Amino acid sequence: MLSSARWFLAQGHDVVRLNLRGAGPSRAVCGGQYHAGSSSDLWAFLRHMPPDLAEQGIALVGFSLGGAVVLKYLGEAGTATPVAAAATICAPLDLAAVVLELQRPRNLAYQAYMLAHMKSEATAPGARLTDAERQAILAARSVLEFEDRFIAPRLGFASASEHHEANSPLRYLRGVEVPTLCIAAADDPYVSTEPYNVARAIAPREVRFVIAEAGGHIGFHDADDATRWHDRAVAAFFDRVIGAPVDPS
Numbered sequence: 001m002l003s004s005a006r007w008f009l010a011q012g013h014d015v016v017r018l019n020l021r022g023a024g025p026s027r028a029v030c031g032g033q034y035h036a037g038s039s040s041d042l043w044a045f046l047r048h049m050p051p052d053l054a055e056q057g058i059a060l061v062g063f064s065l066g067g068a069v070v071l072k073y074l075g076e077a078g079t080a081t082p083v084a085a086a087a088t089i090c091a092p093l094d095l096a097a098v099v100l101e102l103q104r105p106r107n108l109a110y111q112a113y114m115l116a117h118m119k120s121e122a123t124a125p126g127a128r129l130t131d132a133e134r135q136a137i138l139a140a141r142s143v144l145e146f147e148d149r150f151i152a153p154r155l156g157f158a159s160a161s162e163h164h165e166a167n168s169p170l171r172y173l174r175g176v177e178v179p180t181l182c183i184a185a186a187d188d189p190y191v192s193t194e195p196y197n198v199a200r201a202i203a204p205r206e207v208r209f210v211i212a213e214a215g216g217h218i219g220f221h222d223a224d225d226a227t228r229w230h231d232r233a234v235a236a237f238f239d240r241v242i243g244a245p246v247d248p249s
Contacts, residue, residue, distance in 0.1 A: 001063055007231045014053050018045060020066060027121060031128030035151050036065055036095055037167030039073035046082055057084040057242050061234060063218055064191070067091025067182075068169050074180060075172025085241045087181040087234040090188055090218045093173075093195035095164035099144045101190040110189055115143055122150070170195060173203040179241040180207045183230050185215030208237075 005015045019026050020034035021041055034041075046058070060083055062070030067088030074086055092098040102111040122137050123129065129137070133150055140146040148160035157163040165171070184193050193211050200209055210233065212220065220229040 003228065004061065004063075004231050007227055008235070011235060014056070016049075016053060018042075018066075020069070022127065023121060027124045028126040031126060033122060033127070033151070033154065034065075035155065035163075035167070036068045036092070037072060037155070037163070039069050039076060042069060042073040043077075049082075054082060058082050059084060059238050059242060060086040062086070062088045062091060064090050065092065068093070068095070068167075071169035071176070071180070071182075072167060072172050074178060075169070075175035077177075078175050079177045081178065083178055085179045085181075085238055087183065087237060089183050089220075089230050089234075090185065090191050090215075091169060091182060092191050093169045093182075093199050094192075095168045096161060097192050097195055098190055099147070099160070099164070101192055102143050107190055111143055115140065115146060118143070118146055170199060170202070173199055173207060176204060176207050178206060179237075181234060181237045182207065182209045183215075183220075183233060184209070184211045185213075185217070185219070186211055187214050188217050191217060 001017055005017045008015050018041075021032045021038055022030045022034055042060075049058070060070050060074075062068070068091045070086055070088055071091060071093075074081065074083070077083075101107060102114070119137055119140070123134060133154065136149040137146065140149060144160055147163060152158070152160045152163040155163060157166065182196070182199070184191065184196050186193055196209050196211055199207070203209075212229070215230070218230075222229045225232070
């Protein structure tokens, strides 16, 4: 997100970078907890966005779980959105499929890293937790258990599977009404591209999918260009559907 923000700023775009609720430096001042269905945060931000930042149009870019939030928001909003275009990078379209991929032996290291990070973030100073929630977080042995014992009940769902079903982007794609580019990688270790094949059959023509042969999870490094390929691809897409930014000089 930081490198993409720097690159788009250098191209003459105004950029606002949003962390998920309670992620990174926002944890200290935000007691809530992000999840794949937290599109209400995006609704709230867009309602309060300074008008001068929207003069040349609003384009959204979502990375990984943030991309899932973007797609959910777009599907909910339909035509009732100020957003002119959007793009997602390695967004999980089927949340249950991601959890299954993480449990494969080849992904044990990924899951261990992610789970440790999620636990640390969820219990950091500033988080509003009951004693039972804190215990559930610390006792979780997998991402599935973390979601089943903490995220799902916190949101009023009976289980992680119910949470996944309600918030997976596949459920909302039909409602997307703005030009949207969804980029994924065939070698992503835990965001399977199989749901992207399903998405192609149900998504409206405004949504376009690009699956690169390589890129891992938000990698897309290019041997002959320091700029990540996904930044250049998204910029070209936005320039085509919105128009190039005004030269700041």
